[in-house]
Amino acid sequence: MAAPSSMTRLLSFMQKTERVIYYWLTGMRPPGLNPALVCSAGHQWPMSPSNHDEQSLLESIFGSTLWAAVPKTRRSSEVNRTRRFGKIKHFEAAIPKKNIVACLTCGHWHEKHTICGNCYKRVQEETREMREAMGDDLEFHVPHSEVAVLYEGEDKNSPNLKDKYIVEMKKPRPQWFSKHLLTKVHH
Structure with missing residues (x-):
């Protein structure tokens, strides 16, 4: 009809x-x-x-117009299962990925255009340690200035650190964590 x-x-x-x-x-x-x-x-x-x-x-x-979007029939469980477990979703894990590359830093495999999971775990651990070094200052009194992280052997009296909130880490700086992340480059 x-x-x-x-x-x-x-x-x-x-x-x-x-x-x-x-x-x-x-x-x-x-x-x-x-x-x-x-x-x-x-x-x-x-x-x-x-x-x-x-x-x-x-x-x-308005009674008749409010019911216009209600389905006329019930969707059967067979139709629901077919839709939920369709070919695309069900076999998604079986399709081989072609965008896998090795990380240039650590050698672990990851998808192209994403961060390596192993490197990301190292960054998370370092961030956790920085938060612990800040202590209660982070939780209760948020710093009102830019934060600078100093590792063992780095100079506290540097002119770049003036008016910055300094977090001291009691270990050497990791190789992957650059010292000049926030340094402004002049062309």
């Missing part, structure tokens, strides 16, 4: 609107609806507009 055209929908909407307006103005049902309303058990229609409250009026106007 073909879906109703937009003209049919518009005509149906106009007829419903006309019925609601007729009932609202006169307080009586339109003549064409009497047999249908007799069959609906338990529903009593008020005969005068004074008995008609605002909420039921809005419900009678």
